[in-house]
Amino acid sequence: xxxxxxxxxxxxxxxxxxxxxxxxxxxxxxxxxxxxxxxxxxxxxxxxxxxxxxxxxxxxxxxxxxxxxxxxxxxxxxxxxxxxxxxxxxxxxxxxxxxxxxxxxxxxxxxxxxxxxxxxxxxxxxxxxxxxxxxxxxxxxxxxxxxxxxxxxxxxxxxxxxxxxxxxxxxxxxxxxxxxxxxxxxxxxxxxxxxxxxxxxxxxxxxxxxxxxxxxxxxxxxxxxxxxxxxxxxxxxxxxxxxxxxxxxxxxxxxxxxxxxxxxxxxxxxxxxxxxxxxxxxxx
Ligand code: C2E
Ligand code: MG
Ligand code: MG
Numbered sequence: 001x002x003x004x005x006x007x008x009x010x011x012x013x014x015x016x017x018x019x020x021x022x023x024x025x026x027x028x029x030x031x032x033x034x035x036x037x038x039x040x041x042x043x044x045x046x047x048x049x050x051x052x053x054x055x056x057x058x059x060x061x062x063x064x065x066x067x068x069x070x071x072x073x074x075x076x077x078x079x080x081x082x083x084x085x086x087x088x089x090x091x092x093x094x095x096x097x098x099x100x101x102x103x104x105x106x107x108x109x110x111x112x113x114x115x116x117x118x119x120x121x122x123x124x125x126x127x128x129x130x131x132x133x134x135x136x137x138x139x140x141x142x143x144x145x146x147x148x149x150x151x152x153x154x155x156x157x158x159x160x161x162x163x164x165x166x167x168x169x170x171x172x173x174x175x176x177x178x179x180x181x182x183x184x185x186x187x188x189x190x191x192x193x194x195x196x197x198x199x200x201x202x203x204x205x206x207x208x209x210x211x212x213x214x215x216x217x218x219x220x221x222x223x224x225x226x227x228x229x230x231x232x233x234x235x236x237x238x239x240x241x242x243x244x245x246x247x248x249x250x251x252x253x254x255x256x257x258x259x260x261x262x263x264x265x266x267x268x269x270x271x272x273x274x275x276x277x278x279x280x281x282x283x284x
Contacts, residue, residue, distance in 0.1 A: 042093060061117075147174040
């Protein structure tokens with residue numbers, strides 16, 4: 001019955017509905033097709049320095065645009081990981097994003113940096129460091145302009161993870177711990193590991209606004225990271241109150257909808273050109 005309806009639907013509504021249904025029925029093949037059809041695109045979200053509101057960098061965030069809708073990564077990254085397709089796609093993301101940022105640096109934003117998320121699986125890829133060196137070389141982006149984001153969990157559980165990360169560090173690529181606070185890594189460990197940036201989860205910032213203990217804890221993490229020479233970035237900044245609070249705590253960078261949502265490249269560069277400096281006042 002379902003099959004029969006699917007066929008009818010295809011006939012009446014064309015290939016779009018077929019894709020939509022297929023995503024549920026044949027997820028792996030649908031993802032392969034989507035890669036083939038170049039339906040994945042990269043959006044960029046700004047990261048600002050809190051000290052002066054200047055644009056410092058961008059985080060690359062993957063989107064899947066099919067004929068019906070734009071699908072967010074939460075819906076398809078796990079499947080890309082399960083099928084191993086994430087490796088192939090990440091090579092493309094890194095290549096495309098490095099070229100894009102190199103172009104923006106050459107045009108108008110000479111110090112712009114790029115952050116890219118890696119899946120735990122990628123840390124098991126023994127040739128990751130070599131492949132990144134090639135990608136950087138081809139794009140002309142200097143290694144110190146690239147920051148690889150991994151979760152605490154991935155760093156702890158990937159068998160080769162720490163060795164691969166060390167190789168990246170030796171090449172001058174920066175390392176950020178995403179989702180900091182969820183896992184069990186101590187700051188001292190991260191320091192020894194030469195982590196450059198801690199990305200503090202949105203929930204911790206949000207809770208700090210209403211709960212004194214949370215505020216103290218998150219404030220202490222920022223202060224200790226600072227003493228260890230690790231940069232901090234507050235994620236999910238949605239209100240001026242949060243922006244002011246993280247700035248006051250000495251958090252180095254901030255990212256969130258208040259500042260800017262992830263945007264496709266052409267719209268991002270419009271935004272960046274018009275809103276090059278976000279002053280504290282302009283956020284109120
Ligand atoms: P993440 O690395 O923690 O990325 C931050 C997520 O928070 C993004 O969701 C972003 O759109 C969202 N966000 C940013 N500012 C705000 C805010 O102010 N409020 C709220 N509520 N959310 C905000 P997105 O783009 O849906 O990505 C979700 C996750 O998917 C990412 O979390 C990352 O773990 C993963 N992901 C995205 N792109 C890639 C990729 O290229 N490769 C891999 N391996 N994972 C990716
Ligand atoms: Mg991230
Ligand atoms: Mg997250």
